[in-house]
Amino acid sequence: xxxxxxxxxxxxxxxxxxxxxxxxxxxxxxxxxxxxxxxxxxxxxxxxxxxxxxxxxxxxxxxxxxxxxxxxxxxxxxxxxxxxxxxxxxxxxxxxxxxxxxxxxxxxxxxxxxxxxxxxxxxxxxxxxxxxxxxxxxxxxxxxxxxxxxxxxxxxxxxxxxxxxxxxxxxxxxxxxxxxxxxxxxxxxxxxxxxxxxxxxxxxxxxxxxxxxxxxxxxxxxxxxxxxxxxxxxxxxxxxxxxxxxxxxxxxxxxxxxxxxxxxxxxxxxxxxxxxxxxxxxxxxxxxxxxxxxxxxxxxxxxxxxxxxxxxxxxxxxxxxxx
Amino acid sequence: xxxxxxxxxxxxxxxxxxxxxxxxxxxxxxxxxxxxxxxxxxxxxxxxxxxxxxxxxxxxxxxxxxxxxxxxxxxxxxxxxxxxxxxxxxxxxxxxxxxxxxxxxxxxxxxxxxxxxxxxxxxxxxxxxxxxxxxxxxxxxxxxxxxxxxxxxxxxxxxxxxxxxxxxxxxxxxxxxxxxxxxxxxxxxxxxxxxxxxxxxxxxxxxxxxxxxxxxxxxxxxxxxxxxxxxxxxxxxxxxxxxxxxxxxxxxxxxxxxxxxxxxxxxxxxxxxxxxxxx
Numbered sequence: 001x002x003x004x005x006x007x008x009x010x011x012x013x014x015x016x017x018x019x020x021x022x023x024x025x026x027x028x029x030x031x032x033x034x035x036x037x038x039x040x041x042x043x044x045x046x047x048x049x050x051x052x053x054x055x056x057x058x059x060x061x062x063x064x065x066x067x068x069x070x071x072x073x074x075x076x077x078x079x080x081x082x083x084x085x086x087x088x089x090x091x092x093x094x095x096x097x098x099x100x101x102x103x104x105x106x107x108x109x110x111x112x113x114x115x116x117x118x119x120x121x122x123x124x125x126x127x128x129x130x131x132x133x134x135x136x137x138x139x140x141x142x143x144x145x146x147x148x149x150x151x152x153x154x155x156x157x158x159x160x161x162x163x164x165x166x167x168x169x170x171x172x173x174x175x176x177x178x179x180x181x182x183x184x185x186x187x188x189x190x191x192x193x194x195x196x197x198x199x200x201x202x203x204x205x206x207x208x209x210x211x212x213x214x215x216x217x218x219x220x221x222x223x224x225x226x227x228x229x230x231x232x233x234x235x236x237x238x239x240x241x242x243x244x245x246x247x248x249x250x251x252x253x254x255x256x257x258x259x260x261x262x263x264x265x266x267x268x269x270x271x272x273x274x275x276x277x278x279x280x281x282x283x284x285x286x287x288x289x290x291x292x293x294x295x296x297x298x299x300x301x302x303x304x305x306x307x308x309x310x311x312x313x314x315x316x317x318x319x320x321x322x323x
Numbered sequence: 324x325x326x327x328x329x330x331x332x333x334x335x336x337x338x339x340x341x342x343x344x345x346x347x348x349x350x351x352x353x354x355x356x357x358x359x360x361x362x363x364x365x366x367x368x369x370x371x372x373x374x375x376x377x378x379x380x381x382x383x384x385x386x387x388x389x390x391x392x393x394x395x396x397x398x399x400x401x402x403x404x405x406x407x408x409x410x411x412x413x414x415x416x417x418x419x420x421x422x423x424x425x426x427x428x429x430x431x432x433x434x435x436x437x438x439x440x441x442x443x444x445x446x447x448x449x450x451x452x453x454x455x456x457x458x459x460x461x462x463x464x465x466x467x468x469x470x471x472x473x474x475x476x477x478x479x480x481x482x483x484x485x486x487x488x489x490x491x492x493x494x495x496x497x498x499x500x501x502x503x504x505x506x507x508x509x510x511x512x513x514x515x516x517x518x519x520x521x522x523x524x525x526x527x528x529x530x531x532x533x534x535x536x537x538x539x540x541x542x543x544x545x546x547x548x549x550x551x552x553x554x555x556x557x558x559x560x561x562x563x564x565x566x567x568x569x570x571x572x573x574x575x576x577x578x579x580x581x582x583x584x585x586x587x588x589x590x591x592x593x594x595x596x597x598x599x600x601x602x
Binding site: 086147270 | 380381392393394398400401403404405406409411412443448450451452456457458459460461462463464468489491493496502503504506508
């Protein structure tokens with residue numbers, strides 16, 4: 001394939017054969033229980049220097065409680081997949097967890113700007129759909145996939161993508177490097193103890209994240225029986241063999257919504273956005289991350305039972321979610 | 324109810340302009356918030372009840388339950404309510420790659436004479452010196468593979484520049500044939516730019532052309548708020564002001580808290596003419 005033009009940025013090494021071997025040697029092929037706490041899952045499965053992807057975002061069925069636990073455990077030198085997200089990247093950068101960011105869309109804000117200027121964080125440019133396509137390539141066991149977007153942009157120059165001559169049509173086409181993260185975290189609606197999981201509603205790349213990643217932590221709103229999973233197999237979004245840990249995380253997306261379960265907390269959303277763009281991010285981290293030692297304690301002491309009741313009451317739509 | 328309004332602001336005016344372009348015979352991919360989403364929701368409420376649009380979380384043809392909580396324009400249950408299909412981002416991108424998306428609607432920080440879109444940085448990119456924004460998000464895909472792209476921005480000199488500081492999402496790049504050379508599908512590209520003051524199309528050489536003007540500004544005022552001189556169509560269309568019906572829906576159902584529309588100048592009908600309220 002003739003290369004016509006190349007982005008000049010560093011990208012996570014593409015190694016589909018290495019990933020296959022990893023799957024053979026390390027993925028849980030047998031059904032084994034993987035229930036653990038936030039603390040245990042992050043201690044065991046998130047490592048300094050990892051490439052980390054998370055699905056959806058801090059406000060929309062995102063793994064907010066695991067993100068807070070990663071910050072609490074002071075993980076370092078993480079390369080973060082920043083697609084379809086607002087505040088989580090800024091929280092991770094400002095707390096010192098992240099030194100590299102692939103960007104599709106993030107809430108940028110002054111904190112990341114400062115980290116970039118001080119050379120504490122390096123950024124690489126993509127778009128949301130280019131990042132989801134990179135994960136799709138990783139989830140298909142392929143080294144790359146072609147796309148008919150991203151060409152001609154300045155983002156291309158700051159990415160790991162290439163413009164090549166399509167061997168079939170002879171036309172120029174973009175190819176994107178497969179992404180196989182070291183670890184992915186995904187909030188699901190329901191999972192059994194083995195990691196067979198259901199995601200309800202629309203989404204971004206929950207299935208791709210699970211299939212493409214060496215280590216996968218699910219946080220589940222509800223733990224259900226395997227019988228319940230088998231009752232309606234068409235609703236299974238993620239199979240157990242991709243999953244390394246299942247964390248029971250009721251209200252785990254707070255202050256965001258889990259559609260069909262609870263609404264977002266507008267005050268919590270505004271507080272996080274305000275802290276990111278204009279306010280005191282340190283104070284936000286102190287209150288929402290460091291002041292407590294677990295998600296349960298966070299719900300009890302910081303959020304409170306009346307707030308949880310309120311966000312459940314405000315979510316009136318059930319159609320299409322719980323079955 | 325289609326009475327022209329006597330009092331409205333710039334933001335409401337531009338949302339109504341874009342909403343009126345929306346036609347239920349076509350499929351749209353709508354940017355995740357701001358004016359594009361408000362325009363689609365308004366069109367669906369006022370004149371296009373069967374409007375089908377996609378958003379980047381893979382929703383197909385929702386019948387949203389209004390209003391939304393702050394930022395909850397995607398994924399949230401009210402935003403995706405009673406859709407025809409729920410899916411994910413790669414699926415939405417596939418649908419657009421296939422050619423089903425007739426129009427993409429996007430907001431931009433900066434646009435240039437070729438309709439290139441900047442949502443990444445104003446100023447210098449290298450070293451993180453410029454003022455940095457969130458990145459293209461889904462807009463790069465929308466601008467690349469929708470047949471026609473509609474942009475919404477403000478009529479300000481710093482927003483209409485000869486060359487954007489960073490091409491986040493592709494317009495016509497640097498002229499005819501450039502999109503195809505960059506691997507984008509033929510026959511696609513920018514189609515309109517709407518601001519509260521004016522409407523632009525593109526000439527056959529892919530350059531921006533002023534085609535319509537709002538009744539409360541002059542051509543000279545529009546040109547004074549651009550860093551380059553665009554082509555000007557021989558006959559300029561007059562952009563009609565919002566109707567009372569549109570404003571009622573916009574204010575009571577779509578942007579109840581004013582998160583999208585609470586900026587920009589107000590316009591009023593004074594002695595039979597539309598003028599800025601602050602003049």
